[in-house]
Amino acid sequence: MRKVIYGINLSADGCCDHTKFGGGGETHEYFTDLMRDVDLIIYGRKTYELMVPYWPDVAKKQSETKVVNEFAQTFDAIDKVVFSRTLDKVEGNTKLIRSNLGDEVLKLKQESGKNISIGGVSLPSELIALGLVDEFYFLVHPTIVGEGRRLFDDTGFDLQQRLKLADSRVLDSGCVSLHYLKR
Template sequence: MGLWPGWVQPWQVPFGDAVDAAPKYVVSSSLTDVDWNAELLDGDLVTRIRDLKEQPGRGLFVGGVTLPAALARAGLIDEYALLVHPVLAGHGPRLAAGLADHLTLSLVQRDVFRSGVTALRYRLTDPGGYDT
């Protein structure tokens, strides 16, 4: 779409173009403005995410720890895609911190890469008491 820095390899350009073109939604308690084809979500986050989920498309992808935990508590996550790296940090935020109940998941896909990274995709099979 645009000019890429010199360190970008030709094989990376299709991925970069796809990410660049995709609409992005930002949730922040400190930002007042965003760029890069993004929209700042404000107001009632649960309502805004429910509305976005009803739009046509391939779904929403959420990163981080705090936001996914809030969306899980609201019953708004249907699938979990996890990348497990062969590194133990020993500290930092926990993915499921703050969940009051368990979620039952079913493995949908597993891919192991030469780097040792394992990509896991799980589908929610039982809301575990959360309202949906």
């Protein structure tokens, strides 16, 4: 069975709002490496609209640094699924699904292939509550922002889940990579 993996950037005080802190080349390298073992990305509408068409455009134009362009190309090449009841259309190698999130993700997990990556906050929170997320990759940035959306703040779910630390490392930038497995 395929694994569902969740990767996200966080500030040291738990903020997951990407506009509150910067990334950098090392961050893009980290997520490019993570995506090498992925052949499907699942998003909700909001995250999809943040990622597409921005990253496919960077991939086509090669308009950023070498590291950022490589991330864009890796991202663009991976098939995507968007769960939305309000989105009218999707672009490129993306499929729109309007039906039951849990049932559909369980079906996708049972298909052959590499890992399935999920992103954003709301959709991953729902999948975590359903017990469908297998691994967590938190990239904690060495900054305190003091404001902004916190991971799982407004989910309304009982998300208590015990995790097992599989790996941790400190990047040159001071970011700390934490890789957890669902117990």
